[in-house]
Amino acid sequence: MTERDDVDAIVEQWRRERPGMRPEPMAVFGRIYRLARLVGDEQEKVYAGWGLSRGEFDVLAALRRAGPPYTLAPKALAAGLMLTSGGMTGRLDRLERAELVRRAPDPADRRGLQVTLTDAGRRAVEEAADAGLAVQRRLLDGLPAPDQARLADLLRALLAAAEPRP
Template sequence: MSKPGGAEPARDMMDEVQRLWRRARPDDDVGPMGVVGRIQRASRLLEQGHRDYFRQFDIDDGEFNVLATIRRYGSPYVVSPGILLKTSYIKAAAITNRVDRLVAKGYVTRQTDPDNRRKVRVSLTPEGLELVERAFGGHVANEDRMLEALDSGEREQLAGLMRKLLVSLGDVPVD
């Protein structure tokens, strides 16, 4: 499988995994493994890039996700834990743990919803808002750096393909 002009495409670890499975199980189609395995490996590498970046702010990527979610909903920078849960695809216990850590660091507060005392709201503190504002530009630049192997057209194509896959797996906007 060579590119026009004869240049061989770069090989990655999944090429070797698939080669070995084709040899071990020649009657099985391991093509899907190449796609899913690459998505999983890319996810881990991108997460490591996030961890490396956010370390300078003494937060992790999950904590930044909570802060950024609250920030993106706009002033007065208050959301329910349910919004955090719906927009993150992680378990409620993980949201609770992240919010607990951010409360301890002084970046968010929890307060009872004045309209329904059985509900809680999570708010950015001024320090949390300042942190998000300070970290955001570098975060976007870090993601740009991690995607530098792809030109703008390839990025759009990949985003479109990933969107199609995610929608087919049930990842749709929440109200």
Template sequence: MVGVTRPPDDSVDRIVRAWAARDPQLDASPLEVVGRLLLCAQHCEREILAALAEFELSFADFDVINTLRRRADPDGTNPTDLARSSLITSGAMTARLNRLESAGLIERTPDAADRRAVRVRLTPGGERLAERALVAVLAADERFLDPLGRRQREALAGTLKDLLLPHEDAQPR
């Protein structure tokens, strides 16, 4: 068609074309979606990690302090519930909490209802850092999504949700 310009090829186009030349019977079309999802995730993760470097936080540390902030449990959060909310194992959570406590971002206090348990809450400094880091991460997300308009973002979010839901439902809780 006259006047219609094709977008430039990306690395996935080149890979699919190479597979078609190497093995014409192979249907490599799933790579057009999955390959791009994986590459986009890598690029987005790099943007987020760069944003968090200013705060000397790993993504996992960011996840924990902002999970605490999001939950806003007035008496603190049980570490097991926190691990469930942030989708990591309780063993990994203990090491992470030790590191965050040493940095003065969280505090652990005895659980009033169960003397064997503790509750975790952000310190005032942890609350401030969590908020600043979240703003930086959301700005990185925005930069990553900048090539898309509002309608494209809405359509992509809906499509990705359709793709994600059957896999989330299959996960044990």
């Protein structure tokens, strides 16, 4: 068992102040929120080494994961990253200025565009991904491998229960 933390204190304060409240979910989600913030801040620092924000890294990573020729339509990128078209345009503008992506007309759709990862973009995202994974591995090293797998399973189940069903 690990030491008590700030989240335990918050839950206990609620129990004391509102005995009928049942604040147990705060013990889970308070830690998820704090972990997301801490890991996100660490990732942001890592990606800055390549001149990238987390959001820009996400665009490059989506293109890289698409496989050769590392090309997607802006709409597909926006949908996959849960962004508005305006949010995607801003990211693509910055990435194109940095010569990490290239936008070109879609040969299959005269009204459409394609976004392609450049060689420099592929190198940057691969290096940044490796560095970001090193941070995540370091943070997970505090848990034995079976606990890491169990945590991943539990979070998958929680996410599935929380996501809206089509």
